[in-house]
Amino acid sequence: MSEITTQNPFAIWHGKPRSSIQWEPSIDEDKCTGCGMCIVTCGEKRNVFGYDFDRKKAVVMYPENCMVGCNNCTVGCLWGAITHPDVSEVKGISRKLSMDQLRKELESKLKANPGLLV
16 A cells, blocks of 8 residues: 555545545535534535534534535535536546456455445
C-alpha cells in the first residue's frame, strides 16, 4: 500500500488519483437547516461532512472522501440543500477503465468478502 493510501484510503479510485475526479457534494447554505442528516447518511468511515456549531450548518470538510458516483447525501437531504456534479463525467471515466483491472478488483473484493457470493 502506498503512503498516500495509508494516509487516506480513499485517495485512489480504480487506479486513478481521487483528486483528479470532480465528484463531491455542495451545500446550499440558504437551504441547509443543520439537521445533520447528511452527516449521518454519509457512512461511518468516509466522513465527508462536518458540522459548524456556530452557524448550525453542515459543511463539506473532506470532499475527496466522497465515494465517486455516490449521492446518498443528496437523496437523503430533506431540504434539497445538497447537490453533486453531473454524473455523466463519472460515467465517462468509468467507461475508460480496463475490464482486466475491474475483474481483478472484483475478484479481490469477493475473496475478502465471501458473504457476497450467492
